[in-house]
Amino acid sequence: MNVGKSPIGTILAIVCLVLLVSSFFLPWWTIEREERSPAVNPVIYVNSTHDFKLLWVSTYHKDTTLGEPHERSWDASYWEVEDSALGFHSVIMASMVTLGIVFIVLFLVLNRLSERKKAYRLIALGLAFAVALLVLGSAAYMNVNLPSAVGDSGENLEQTLETVLPDIHTFAGTDLNETFARSVQTTWGPQIGWYAAFVTSVIMLFSIWFTESRPKTEEEPED
Numbered sequence: 480m481n482v483g484k485s486p487i488g489t490i491l492a493i494v495c496l497v498l499l500v501s502s503f504f505l506p507w508w509t510i511e512r513e514e515r516s517p518a519v520n521p522v523i524y525v526n527s528t529h530d531f532k533l534l535w536v537s538t539y540h541k542d543t544t545l546g547e548p549h550e551r552s553w554d555a556s557y558w559e560v561e562d563s564a565l566g567f568h569s570v571i572m573a574s575m576v577t578l579g580i581v582f583i584v585l586f587l588v589l590n591r592l593s594e595r596k597k598a599y600r601l602i603a604l605g606l607a608f609a610v611a612l613l614v615l616g617s618a619a620y621m622n623v624n625l626p627s628a629v630g631d632s633g634e635n636l637e638q639t640l641e642t643v644l645p646d647i648h649t650f651a652g653t654d655l656n657e658t659f660a661r662s663v664q665t666t667w668g669p670q671i672g673w674y675a676a677f678v679t680s681v682i683m684l685f686s687i688w689f690t691e692s693r694p695k696t697e698e699e700p701e702d
Contacts, residue, residue: 488690496583498679505672506530515662533573563632568624575617582606607687611680618676
């Protein structure tokens with residue numbers, strides 16, 4: 480089986496490579512906060528979105544007062560949040576994704592070299608499975624560790640995001656705080672980067688399948 484010339488498997492692996500590189504710039508987890516003051520005429524809206532990416536958090540803040548919107552956006556590294564485990568967790572997740580990128584590149588190279596030596600095919604196969612596990616692992620790691628890190632960061636994270644957050648310790652949820660003069664709804668949960676991790680793992684498995692199931696057209700290369 481000449482695995483080095485499997486076009487579908489190679490194309491799918493390249494798709495995975497693009498997804499993983501893009502994931503550094505995509506939000507993996509998001510907190511959205513909407514504040515409404517119905518007792519004020521006109522009604523005041525304060526909306527903020529906090530996109531947690533692999534290495535930093537991007538904040539968009541919109542304050543509509545007296546009908547005039549004021550918008551701001553900024554990025555903050557997790558290491559800027561004092562006494563927080565966010566920086567440590569971000570390094571772990573980013574390292575897993577980076578290893579996945581490196582392994583895909585090696586997978587593509589070894590697939591080409593496997594035309595000369597059978598052992599390269601076996602190594603490439605192992606690397607491909609490692610990519611799927613690493614990407615799934617990064618998503619699972621975020622699921623388990625990020626919410627608790629956000630909840631434990633407390634006022635330090637609120638100062639960085641310039642907002643007030645409820646007690647967050649679950650991966651997805653909603654908090655609603657209503658009074659006569661003010662209503663605040665906060666929602667949080669996974670975003671496109673987190674879902675892309677699962678898609679990447681599935682595509683990588685299909686890449687393995689197409690690579691390994693190609694009909695025999697030549698004799699197996701010998702060691």
